[in-house]
Amino acid sequence: xxxxxxxxxxxxxxxxxxxxxxxxxxxxxxxxxxxxxxxxxxxxxxxxxxxxxxxxxxxxxxxxxxxxxxxxxxxxxxxxxxxxxxxxxxxxxxxxxxxxxxxxxxxxxxxxxxxxxxxxxxxxxxxxxxxxxxxxxxxxxxxxxxxxxxxxxxxxxxxxxxxxxxxxxxxxxxxxxxxxxxxxxxxxxxxxxxxxxxxxxxxxxxxxxxxxxxxxxxxxxxxxxxxxxxxxxxxxxxxxxxxxxxxxxxxxxxxxxxxxxxxxxxxxxxxxxxxxxxxxxxxxxxxxxxxxxxxxxxxxxxxxxxxxxxxxxxxxxxxxxxxxxxxxxxxxxxxxxxxxxxxxxxxxxxxxxxxxxxxxxxxxxxxxxxxxxxxxxxxxxxxxxxxxxxxxxxxxxxxxxxxxxxxxxxxxxxxxxxxxxxxxxxxxxxxxxxxxxxxxxxxxxxxxxxxxxxxxxxxxxxxxxxxxxxxxxxxxxxxxxxxxxxxxxxxxxxxxxxxxxxxxxxxxxxxxxxxxxxxxxxxxxxxxxxxxxxxxxxxxxxxxxxxxxxxxxxxxxxxxxxxxxxxxxxxxxxxxxxxxxxxxxxxxxxxxxxxxxxxxxxxxxxxxxxxxxx
Amino acid sequence: xxxxxxxxxxxxxxxxxxxxxxxxxxxxxxxxxxxxxxxxxxxxxxxxxxxxxxxxxxxxxxxxxxxxxxxxxxxxxxxxxxxxxxxxxxxxxxxxxxxxxxxxxxxxxxxxxxxxxxxxxxxxxxxxxxxxxxxxxxxxxxxxxxxxxxxxxxxxxxxxxxxxxxxxxxxxxxxxxxxxxxxxxxxxxxxxxxxxxxxxxxxxxxxxxxxxxxxxxxxxxxxxxxxxxxxxxxxxxxxxxxxxxxxxxxxxxxxxxxxxxxxxxxxxxxxxxxxxxxxxxxx
Numbered sequence: 090x091x092x093x094x095x096x097x098x099x100x101x102x103x104x105x106x107x108x109x110x111x112x113x114x115x116x117x118x119x120x121x122x123x124x125x126x127x128x129x130x131x132x133x134x135x136x137x138x139x140x141x142x143x144x145x146x147x148x149x150x151x152x153x154x155x156x157x158x159x160x161x162x163x164x165x166x167x168x169x170x171x172x173x174x175x176x177x178x179x180x181x182x183x184x185x186x187x188x189x190x191x192x193x194x195x196x197x198x199x200x201x202x203x204x205x206x207x208x209x210x211x212x213x214x215x216x217x218x219x220x221x222x223x224x225x226x227x228x229x230x231x232x233x234x235x236x237x238x239x240x241x242x243x244x245x246x247x248x249x250x251x252x253x254x255x256x257x258x259x260x261x262x263x264x265x266x267x268x269x270x271x272x273x274x275x276x277x278x279x280x281x282x283x284x285x286x287x288x289x290x291x292x293x294x295x296x297x298x299x300x301x302x303x304x305x306x307x308x309x310x311x312x313x314x315x316x317x318x319x320x321x322x323x324x325x326x327x328x329x330x331x332x333x334x335x336x337x338x339x340x341x342x343x344x345x346x347x348x349x350x351x352x353x354x355x356x357x358x359x360x361x362x363x364x365x366x367x368x369x370x371x372x373x374x375x376x377x378x379x380x381x382x383x384x385x386x387x388x389x390x391x392x393x394x395x396x397x398x399x400x401x402x403x404x405x406x407x408x409x410x411x412x413x414x415x416x417x418x419x420x421x422x423x424x425x426x427x428x429x430x431x432x433x434x435x436x437x438x439x440x441x442x443x444x445x446x447x448x449x450x451x452x453x454x455x456x457x458x459x460x461x462x463x464x465x466x467x468x469x470x471x472x473x474x475x476x477x478x479x480x481x482x483x484x485x486x487x488x489x490x491x492x493x494x495x496x497x498x499x500x501x502x503x504x505x506x507x508x509x510x511x512x513x514x515x516x517x518x519x520x521x522x523x524x525x526x527x528x529x530x531x532x533x534x535x536x537x538x539x540x541x542x543x544x545x546x547x548x549x550x551x552x553x554x555x556x557x558x559x560x561x562x563x564x565x566x567x568x569x570x571x572x573x574x575x576x577x578x579x580x581x582x583x584x585x586x587x588x589x590x591x592x593x594x595x596x597x598x599x600x601x602x603x604x605x606x607x608x609x610x611x612x613x614x615x616x617x618x619x620x621x622x623x624x625x626x627x628x629x630x631x632x633x634x635x636x637x638x639x640x641x642x643x644x645x646x647x648x649x650x651x652x653x654x655x656x657x658x659x660x661x662x663x664x665x666x667x668x669x670x671x672x673x674x675x676x677x678x679x680x681x682x683x684x685x686x687x688x689x690x691x692x693x694x695x696x697x698x699x700x701x702x703x
Numbered sequence: 704x705x706x707x708x709x710x711x712x713x714x715x716x717x718x719x720x721x722x723x724x725x726x727x728x729x730x731x732x733x734x735x736x737x738x739x740x741x742x743x744x745x746x747x748x749x750x751x752x753x754x755x756x757x758x759x760x761x762x763x764x765x766x767x768x769x770x771x772x773x774x775x776x777x778x779x780x781x782x783x784x785x786x787x788x789x790x791x792x793x794x795x796x797x798x799x800x801x802x803x804x805x806x807x808x809x810x811x812x813x814x815x816x817x818x819x820x821x822x823x824x825x826x827x828x829x830x831x832x833x834x835x836x837x838x839x840x841x842x843x844x845x846x847x848x849x850x851x852x853x854x855x856x857x858x859x860x861x862x863x864x865x866x867x868x869x870x871x872x873x874x875x876x877x878x879x880x881x882x883x884x885x886x887x888x889x890x891x892x893x894x895x896x897x898x899x900x901x902x903x904x905x906x907x908x909x910x911x912x913x914x915x916x917x918x919x920x921x922x923x924x925x926x927x928x929x930x931x932x933x934x935x936x937x938x939x940x941x942x943x944x945x946x947x948x949x950x951x952x953x954x955x956x957x958x959x960x961x962x963x964x965x966x967x968x969x970x971x972x973x974x975x976x977x978x979x980x981x982x983x984x985x986x
Contacts, residue, residue, distance in 0.1 A: 123920055130922060152978040182898045186881045188985040200983050201881055203894065205920045454985035524983045535982040687979035695977050 110170060111257060111394070113163065114215035118222060122146055123208035140700070145228065145266070147221025148207045149700050151200065152525050159525055160185075160199045160210050161224035165256040166234035166249050166276070167195035167477040171464035174476070176217040178460035180210050189460060191453035191482045193518060193571050194273070195233050196224060200525045223260055225700065227268045229338070232256035233288075235278035236477035236485045239403075240438040240445055243279035245296045251303075251327070252276040254392040255334060265338055269345030270353040272338060273310065280604035284480060285309075286317045287574060289355045290337055293604050295324055302326040304604070305333055307371065308359030311568035315608050316356040319364045321371060329375065331390040332382070336374035340367075404472055407442030407490045422548035426509070427498050433550045434511040435494065438487065443472070445487045446497060447511035452519040452537040453482030455506075462504040470497050480571070481559075482518055483511050510541070510550030514558040514641070517541045518571060522564030522581065523685070527697040529564035531581030531592045531617055535686040537562045537570075543621050554635065555628065558642040562594070562620075567699070573608045574600040576642045577627065579620060583694040589676040592617040592685040592692045596671075598660070599649035601642070610649050613664050615671045616682045626670050630657065722791040725821035727948045728908065729795045731835060734759075734823060737793060744788050744844070746796045748808045749827065757837045759797065759823075759830060763787070763844065767804045771936060776815045780851045783817060787844025790817070797823035797830070802907030803897065806941035810957055816852030822945055824906045833905075857944075859930045859956040861968055864889065867930055874923055876947075878933040878940040879962075882984060885975040889932065889965055892973075893921065897939040900946035907942070914950040925951045932958035932965075 125142055128134040134142075140150075143158070151157035162177065177197060181189045184206045185199040192198055202210055211221055224231060234252035238244065255274060259265055265272065277283025277293045285291025291306035305325045309318025325333055337355075344362070346353040359367045420432040434447045448463065455463070463484065467476050472488035479485055489497060501507040510516050519537020522529040540560060549555060563570030564581040572578030579594035593614045600609030615623045631641050634655035644653075651659040657666065676683050685692050716724040723742055737743035738761050745762040747754045754764040763786045773779050788794055794812060798804035805822050812820040823830070831837055859867065867873040868891040875892040877884050884894040899917065903909045909917075923929065929947055933939035937959035947955045966972070 126920070127922070154975055154978070179902075182902060183896070184899060186980065186984055187898070188983060190983060201885065201980055203921075205922065206899070206917070208920060209917060451985065454983060456985045459985065521983065522979070523977075524979045524981075532979045532982060535979060538982070685979075687982045 110168075110218050111165075111253065112215075112218045113165065113222070113260065114211070114218060114220035115222075116212065116215050118146065118220075119208045119211040119215060122148075122211060126204055126208065141226065143204075143207075144226035144700060145223060146207075146211070147224030148202075148204070149225050150527060152523065152527050152529070153695065153697055156204050158202050158204055158207050159521070160202050160207055160221055161192070162197045162199070162214060162219055162221055163224045163231040163256075164195050164197055164219075164478055165232050166238070166252040167236050167479065168234075168249065168475050169197075169478060170217070170475050171467045173217045173219055174460045174464040174467070176213055176219075178457040178464075180213045181460075182457045184210050188454050188456050190521065191450060191455070191478045191484070193453075193480045193482060193520065193569060194231055195236075195478050195480060196231050197478065198521070200521070220260075225271075227270055227272075229256075229259040229262075229265050229268075229272045229274060232259075232274045232276070233284065233480070234276040235283040236479045237282050237445070238276065238278040240440065240443070240487055241278040241282060242439040243281060244294060244439075245279075246294050246301055248276040248278060248292065248294045250392045250396040251292070251294075251330060254390055255330070258331065258390045259334075259338075264335070264342070268338070268342055269347045270350075270355070272341065272355065274334070277604065282603060284571075284574070284602055284606075285604055286606040287311050287315070287571070287602075288318065289341070290334055291318050292330075297324040297326075300326055303330060306604075307337060308356045308364070308367065310354055310356040311571060311573050311608075312354065312356075313351065313566045313568075314357070315568065315573050316360060317606065317608060318356075319359070319368065321368060329379075331387065332375045332378045333371070335382070336371050336378045339378070340370055340374050403488065404440060404443070406440055407472075419553065420551045422551060424551065426502075426507070427495065429551060430498055430507055430509045431494065433509045433513050433515075433556075436512065440488070442491060443487070444489050444491060444494065445485050446489055446494075447479070448484040448486065448501065448506050449508040449511040449516060450483050450506075451541055452517070452534050454538075455484075459504050459506055462500070463506065466497065466500050469500075480518075481511070481516055483516060508545060510545050512556065513550040514555045514560060514576070515541055515544035515550040516559075517544070518559070518561040518575070520563050520569035523687075526564065526569075528567055528699045529581065530583055530694045530696060531564045531594065532686045532688075533562040533564035533570055533579070533581050536579075536594075536617060536620060539686060540621055540624065544624075547625075549628070554638075555641045557640055558645070560624065561600075565696070566595075572597060572600070574602045574606055575609060576600065576645055577624060578609045579615070581617075582614070583692070584614060584616075584673055586673060586675055589683050590692055590694060591673055591676075591683045592694075593673065594620055596623065598663075599646050610660065612660060613667065613671055614673075616673050617685050618682050619671055622670050623667060626667060627663075630663070630666060722819065723793045725793045725795065725819055727821060727945055728824050729821040730824045731830065731833070734795050735835070737795070743793045743795055744786060745823075746786065746794060746805075746808065747827070748796060748798045748804050749800075753799070753827075755839070755841065757831070757839055759827070760836050760838045761842055762797075763842050765808065767798075767808055767938070770808055770811060776853050777851055779811060779815045780849050783812065783815070783849045784847050787847045788817065788849060789847040790849055791819055792847075794820045795823050796820065797825075797827055799827040800938075801826060801897075801901055801942070802945075803901075803938040803942045805907075806945050807936060807938045807959075810857070810937070810941045810944055810959070814854055814858055814959075816850065816854060818854070822907065824908070826907060829905055856954070857956055859958040861958075861960070861964060861970065863956075864930060864932070864958050864965070865970065867928075868892070873928045873930065876929055876931045876940070876943060877962075878931055878943040882981055883934065885978075885980055887962075887972045887974045889962065890971055890973040892932075895921070895943060897933070897942050901942055908946050908949060911949045911951070914946050918947070918950050918952070923952070925953065927952065928954040928956070930956045930958055932961040935961055935963040937961050
């Protein structure tokens, strides 16, 4: 039994504006969903038809138990209001497991919701303007935007209003209700941040001759086979953003593979057709779109409301009350917890005197009570009065003044959210894995938590040479954990020795995000229970090998390219030195390696039909 | 005073002995009126020390643990008598634990035959925070006469549950939180966590319209027979008992010894296998 707690009262002193957000949800859809569930239960709706409908409305089947759903709440551009967090808290208590989960695509997921209760969750979401519509299924999924958009020192303009306008244009749009497969659109803030090379459409804000526009990348994506997106043209002016997006979706709709579920993402179409041909077709299709799109349709794409919402007199700078020297200074294990947290969880914004705070979660999980307290903290301390969730499964609270940082920290500490390391290698990403996903082979979710706990315990987050490295873990090859863009990535599988099966991960090196993002290279297999030891061993070798100020990610990149200059030159060298840690002995020699995290029972690789595709 | 009389008059709910007849839930206004008219017994089921610090005016103290220590219905009737509760007197019960403890006590009163028992719509903290009257005075009332009239219709024991779980027209409801339910439960049980019907804003239960909709979504008709249980003492499931009554389900039973007894008896259990759902919790 537990008591619900009431969040701290808001002091409002710092809040300069309250946004009015677009209403994404529609009440009638919740009633239709409840009706369809009844029809399905009465056998009046076929399983296939119902699955398609259910996914279109953001309810994904739970691992081997289809009477339960994972409800995926879209958070367009990752921007979320305090009252929305409060509502998600209550819904998670009432209908889910009392915790919510931040996904790698800026959704918030509620797991193990009984199918009959999904409509109630949707109803609650509508009350605060949120929706699950087209969060799953063969549709345009949540439109992502860098959580640093608007505050990034390297950006040329804020992409957020464009991300919201694109999301608004395509949601419920007849042209993308039944695509060959899901479709992902990601906006960046600058060339460094954002996931633009691993999306169907990735966009980096750009300015040419004083004109706003984007660098548009097409046909990227992670999965069993991953591809990096291609640059469409040097510069796409903002007035061609809609037509370019429409043209791409239309081509995919017309030419995409509707037969083979394993190869029907747009990246396969681009790959099979060849980029040159696809590029020519997009440019041609764009002219057709421009000539044939009715003005009334084009008018539906409107960045003005989102822009006005964003022009809500956000402060350009804050009067700097106290110095925050610690941000640029070194810390170590012995540093006071507050200083360590400042160093690893706080960055300065381009707006002088304002800071963005990253709240460290474990693999994206947060309790209902923590959500409520976080909502109160946002109301109290963020001058923009909102938060953004990040693809690293954390929350970013922006526009916080320097002199509020100590109080901010102590409030987080009071609810167990003041862990350090959010901006470092310690903040491991993990998909939901065998905690709820049909496709998962291993418990990647728990592993990510274990990795993070161990690295924080060892103070790895205080080591600046490791800071720009990332660890990302998926429970199968399908890449929801984005393992291919990690410095050190892992995806789950199973290895057999004799008649015994062991949970293992394939380790990849050298992936990266951003406009110059690259995919990681496969190194070797590692038993699940040896992943932490392997990471520690890699760090140990790096420490011996590093030259000067070379960071871990730089060192790993050199090795991956076969350009190492120390005793470890290439992948073969590193494999040889890691083998004693990563080898899998027989079950009699080490039975522990034949169990996965989170269970004592013998490991077996159970999966069921994936639900990514409707 | 006039307004208070109106509330009583409008409700027009007096039973045969000219006692006010309560419904499932008693709202604060009605209770305040009944207190002023001195025609209600208010029962505080929190710890004695909490009662001694402050309580709702005229309330008597009956901590849940004290009630659960009583083994037979006649002992419980003696307890009613010692609190000065006669057969038809309206009794309103409250706690400070989101209604679950009060629900278990109120159900027990109904079980031994005191039908005119209701839950206060809010917890003591909510009452106090709304600025309503409180007092420190320890209330003692003259011993009353109460008859024993056990209502087996609202009670289920393990052997009843064992038979019921095989019957399609009897619905078994587990009131524990989702992760506990997934881990193990009585075979065939459906999960309606207490958090789904309770923990509302400012009151212990959601309003009846909402609970009706939730029950309707689950395909449970008001004509069904429903048996509720929870982890150990029948508190969470006691709250569900009253929620389902509020939703208009007439035949609700409480398996008061719940899953703790079921397990101790070595009865069959069901679990959700092959998923590590506990690892999703941030607790």
